[in-house]
Amino acid sequence: MSEQSLEPLPGSLHAQWVRCGKNWCRCSEAGPLHGPYYYHFYREAGKQRKKYVPKGQVQQVRSAIELWGALYPPISSFRASLRDINQLYKTLTRRTDMKDEDPEIEDVNEGLAPYFEAEARRLARGGKSSEE
Numbered sequence: 427m428s429e430q431s432l433e434p435l436p437g438s439l440h441a442q443w444v445r446c447g448k449n450w451c452r453c454s455e456a457g458p459l460h461g462p463y464y465y466h467f468y469r470e471a472g473k474q475r476k477k478y479v480p481k482g483q484v485q486q487v488r489s490a491i492e493l494w495g496a497l498y499p500p501i502s503s504f505r506a507s508l509r510d511i512n513q514l515y516k517t518l519t520r521r522t523d524m525k526d527e528d529p530e531i532e533d534v535n536e537g538l539a540p541y542f543e544a545e546a547r548r549l550a551r552g553g554k555s556s557e558e
């Protein structure tokens with residue numbers, strides 16, 4: 427029932443054990459620290475934020491984060507980006523190869539050369555097109 431109203435949450439959940447800072451407390455010596463306390467780490471406006479999660483909400487927050495991960499899988503989207511970049515790189519290098527090596531482009535240039543030369547001769551004679 428609460429699964430249906432679950433809102434996906436970005437970020438991650440971390441357990442932390444803390445020292446309370448009271449010098450008479452067991453944790454100031456070798457005694458066990460307090461915790462675990464759960465914190466939801468997430469980004470807001472580009473900043474890393476940390477929010478305390480009460481014990482009673484830990485399971486729900488964990489599920490919400492897993493739901494987000496299922497909707498926006500970070501690894502596969504990263505791999506997809508890599509694939510796109512790789513594909514783009516291949517396309518770009520293939521184009522460069524084509525320009526350098528495509529024999530048809532060479533042929534076109536050679537085919538035009540006589541016309542350029544004729545035009546150059548014509549201009550050298552003062553732009554007149556009369557043949558002698």
Ligand SMILES: [Zn+2]
Nearest residue numbers: 445446451453
């Ligand atoms: Zn303490």
